[in-house]
Amino acid sequence: RKSNDLGTFEHYESSVRSYCRSFPTKFHRASGYQMWDVEGKSYIDFFAGAGALNYGHNPPEMKKKLINYLMEDGISHTLDMASEAKEAFLVQFNKAILKPRGLNYKVMFPGPTGTNSVESALKLARKVTGRQTIMSFTNAFHGMTLGALAVTGNKFKRKGAGVPLNHAVSMPYDGYMGANTDTLAYIESYLKDSGSGISLPAAVIVETLQGEGGINVASNEWLTGLSEICKRYGMFLIVDDVQMGCGRTGSFFSFERCGIVPDIVCMSKSIGGYGLPMAITLIKPELDQWSPGEHNGTFRGNNLAFITATEALSYWETNQFAEDIAAKGALLRNELDEIVAKFPELKGEARGIGMMQGIAFEPGIAERISIAAFERGLIMETSGTDSEVIKIMPPLMIDRDGLMEGLLLLKNSVENVVD
Numbered sequence: 492r493k494s495n496d497l498g499t500f501e502h503y504e505s506s507v508r509s510y511c512r513s514f515p516t517k518f519h520r521a522s523g524y525q526m527w528d529v530e531g532k533s534y535i536d537f538f539a540g541a542g543a544l545n546y547g548h549n550p551p552e553m554k555k556k557l558i559n560y561l562m563e564d565g566i567s568h569t570l571d572m573a574s575e576a577k578e579a580f581l582v583q584f585n586k587a588i589l590k591p592r593g594l595n596y597k598v599m600f601p602g603p604t605g606t607n608s609v610e611s612a613l614k615l616a617r618k619v620t621g622r623q624t625i626m627s628f629t630n631a632f633h634g635m636t637l638g639a640l641a642v643t644g645n646k647f648k649r650k651g652a653g654v655p656l657n658h659a660v661s662m663p664y665d666g667y668m669g670a671n672t673d674t675l676a677y678i679e680s681y682l683k684d685s686g687s688g689i690s691l692p693a694a695v696i697v698e699t700l701q702g703e704g705g706i707n708v709a710s711n712e713w714l715t716g717l718s719e720i721c722k723r724y725g726m727f728l729i730v731d732d733v734q735m736g737c738g739r740t741g742s743f744f745s746f747e748r749c750g751i752v753p754d755i756v757c758m759s760k761s762i763g764g765y766g767l768p769m770a771i772t773l774i775k776p777e778l779d780q781w782s783p784g785e786h787n788g789t790f791r792g793n794n795l796a797f798i799t800a801t802e803a804l805s806y807w808e809t810n811q812f813a814e815d816i817a818a819k820g821a822l823l824r825n826e827l828d829e830i831v832a833k834f835p836e837l838k839g840e841a842r843g844i845g846m847m848q849g850i851a852f853e854p855g856i857a858e859r860i861s862i863a864a865f866e867r868g869l870i871m872e873t874s875g876t877d878s879e880v881i882k883i884m885p886p887l888m889i890d891r892d893g894l895m896e897g898l899l900l901l902k903n904s905v906e907n908v909v910d
């Protein structure tokens with residue numbers, strides 16, 4: 492699909508370096524799980540800003556809070572200074588998220604995006620342990636700045652850096668070497684070899700479910716085992732919950748399903764609630780060893796994002812939201828299994844948890860399905876190193892009807908690819 496399939500995009504393509512090749516139209520407005528382009532065509536959003544729009548487009552209660560704040564000349568930008576909006580977020584985050592889960596973390600603001608959170612985590616682990624390297628996994632995605640890219644296991648993304656990216660040790664993710672290979676045993680044998688000159692890593696950074704890497708789910712046992720290895724070798728466990736956090740897999744933190752307690756947690760995307768840039772890094776209190784100025788940045792702490800982020804946390808005051816995600820996730824899996832069974836010639840495999848699911852195909856098919864879906868009014872990305880997986884991540888607030896409507900478009904698109 493070329494961008495100039497759409498006449499108006501020719502100019503755009505030649506003058507702008509950053510445009511979206513996958514969805515060649517110009518969008519105008521959005522509400523809930525729907526988007527409309529300038530021609531008035533509507534789309535169902537199964538992409539949700541790559542996880543930045545878990546609460547949907549323009550959620551009314553957040554919009555209202557934001558408008559009121561602006562009308563009262565609320566301050567938008569205070570960098571590191573204290574503000575009412577920041578304080579309200581911190582109080583609410585403790586009350587609605589950390590306390591009920593018995594978690595004790597300090598919250599730091601590492602910059603506006605997920606990759607900033609990852610950078611802060613890697614830097615802090617290196618500083619506190621005095622060690623150099625970070626262990627990460629095949630097919631991982633952690634961001635596009637140099638530090639985060641060094642722990643990203645995707646050759647195409649890494650190629651953009653133009654230089655070898657060291658300070659990282661790549662290990663096989665759960666299942667990467669086939670069902671019969673115990674990757675944890677492999678990892679531990681590597682670590683045991685430290686006597687032969689291999690230096691122990693400062694930390695392990697892991698996604699509990701790899702989103703960009705192809706919707707690969709790590710089992711609870713694997714994650715628990717990994718956490719134990721970290722303790723045995725004095726490595727910090729960093730969970731990158733930038734994409735899987737804020738309810739994507741069914742609970743606020745993705746690691747709640749296996750009961751591990753990471754030393755550091757990276758969050759961004761939906762933490763701001765409204766698609767506004769915001770990131771946090773959660774660190775165990777004893778790790779707060781930063782000296783002044785060691786990790787700062789102009790856009791740390793945007794008050795507009797604090798306003799919507801605080802409101803977003805009210806979704807988590809009861810269990811209802813999590814229960815709804817589980818119910819819709821089960822429905823979604825049912826429907827995906829049906830699609831897989833209906834088109835055996837495509838050799839699809841449904842995978843994922845909660846509202847982070849997809850179907851893996853042989854290379855080439857997922858992209859064709861995504862194109863057919865776009866034509867039918869469904870926005871859906873692919874993931875995986877070879878874009879071999881269709882990635883279904885609707886806003887979590889989508890209702891049953893919206894979900895079924897989107898899935899019907901998906902079925903249609905798969906049929907079209909089979910024909």
Ligand code: PMP
Binds near residue numbers: 605633
């Ligand atoms: N970590 C994970 C797991 C991600 O999915 C992403 C973004 N896709 C990032 C980090 C980087 O976040 P950002 O794009 O906001 O820098």
